[in-house]
Amino acid sequence: LDVDADGEYDYHDGDQYDDANGNRRFDGVWIAGYGNPRPANDIHDDIDTRVLALRAGDRLLAVVSADLVGMFYDDVEALRAATADLGIDYLLVACSHNHEGPDTIGLWGLDEAHSGVDTAYMEFLLGQMEAAVRDAVADLRPARVKYGRTQPGESATKGVNNIVGDGRDPVIINPWLTVLGFEDAADGSTIATLVNWTGHAEYSDDKINSITADYVHSLRQGIDEGVTEGAVDVPGVVGMTIFTQGALGSQIGPHRVQTTGLDGTEWAGDEEIDWAQEVGRILAVGALRALDEATAPEDTLDLQWVRAKIELIVENYGYHAMLLNGIFERELHGYDPTFPLELGNFPWLWTEVSWLKIGRAQVYTLGGEPCPEQFLGGYD
Numbered sequence: 001l002d003v004d005a006d007g008e009y010d011y012h013d014g015d016q017y018d019d020a021n022g023n024r025r026f027d028g029v030w031i032a033g034y035g036n037p038r039p040a041n042d043i044h045d046d047i048d049t050r051v052l053a054l055r056a057g058d059r060l061l062a063v064v065s066a067d068l069v070g071m072f073y074d075d076v077e078a079l080r081a082a083t084a085d086l087g088i089d090y091l092l093v094a095c096s097h098n099h100e101g102p103d104t105i106g107l108w109g110l111d112e113a114h115s116g117v118d119t120a121y122m123e124f125l126l127g128q129m130e131a132a133v134r135d136a137v138a139d140l141r142p143a144r145v146k147y148g149r150t151q152p153g154e155s156a157t158k159g160v161n162n163i164v165g166d167g168r169d170p171v172i173i174n175p176w177l178t179v180l181g182f183e184d185a186a187d188g189s190t191i192a193t194l195v196n197w198t199g200h201a202e203y204s205d206d207k208i209n210s211i212t213a214d215y216v217h218s219l220r221q222g223i224d225e226g227v228t229e230g231a232v233d234v235p236g237v238v239g240m241t242i243f244t245q246g247a248l249g250s251q252i253g254p255h256r257v258q259t260t261g262l263d264g265t266e267w268a269g270d271e272e273i274d275w276a277q278e279v280g281r282i283l284a285v286g287a288l289r290a291l292d293e294a295t296a297p298e299d300t301l302d303l304q305w306v307r308a309k310i311e312l313i314v315e316n317y318g319y320h321a322m323l324l325n326g327i328f329e330r331e332l333h334g335y336d337p338t339f340p341l342e343l344g345n346f347p348w349l350w351t352e353v354s355w356l357k358i359g360r361a362q363v364y365t366l367g368g369e370p371c372p373e374q375f376l377g378g379y380d
Helices: 073-082 119-138 215-225 273-292 317-324
Strands: 049-056 059-066 090-095 143-150 177-184 190-197 226-229 232-235 240-245 303-313 348-358 361-366
Touching: 049 119, 049 240, 049 303, 059 119, 059 240, 059 303, 073 090, 073 119, 073 348, 090 240, 090 348, 143 273, 177 273, 190 215, 190 273, 215 226, 215 240, 215 273, 226 273, 232 273
Parallel strands: 059 090, 190 240
Antiparallel strands: 049 059, 143 177, 177 190, 226 232, 303 348, 348 361
């Protein structure tokens, strides 16, 4: 019972819970992305992990997409180790930066001294990811690829600003939604659609306590099944849609956005779950248009990449506290743990960056929340 309807559990406010397992403590599923403590009350829609496997020549790439706020490099390495027998040359994990899924980092537990990560869930998650990778590799078949992009929004007056904004000035937004459509070489049916779009998956806001993939859910559903709303009636492409996130830092997403829905409904920027789903449907219409206007299907795919494992120094004192309290479960090095964490004795951690060429498409990958101006310019 959330007495003051703030989306947070606080017994000082009189909030109550049913101690179903009799352990005399509140141990809910903690939702990541905003403040804490934010427990989940229900599931609005499933959160997914989906995998695209690509083989060109003797190279095999697996792209694992997940409706999560993020995953540590250590967990990615564990997934790579679990699937090492498949001969995958490069396995990538691309999280949607979902603000409405379970905590997979640790920051969003009951309070700053308690991790929000459920170790049993993490084991289950990595197991599900492994199973999806194995299924994707087992389903490899001859395919063709086509490339498309569009500026979505489906508004003659607002354009892309109908669905995405920038919380800062100057406003710097990547307006392009990019798609790669993979079809069966034998019969032309859709195997998969890889979609790249930039926007925080937080349109549902922090006042709801539902697990959801946010706009990514209806985006994928719309591409797979089609969109019928108002005067819009666009058929889907039936296959599996895999979503990847763009450079959304500081803060690309629902900020300053007032959406005109496909049926003419005006959403006044009130962040709620129905608005998130409408934004996803608008994006799906754009993605289907991009597929319809895409290049002719091609039989060959040039697959290349360069990647680097790099070190980052942890200078954030808040992160130091989290590390010392065991909130973050990740490997550290380059410091003396018997001495205080201070200048000259800061810990280091490993991460990874890469550049990929997937046919006509070029992809950069890096952990964290990069800002669009790093790629688009816009500042002196």
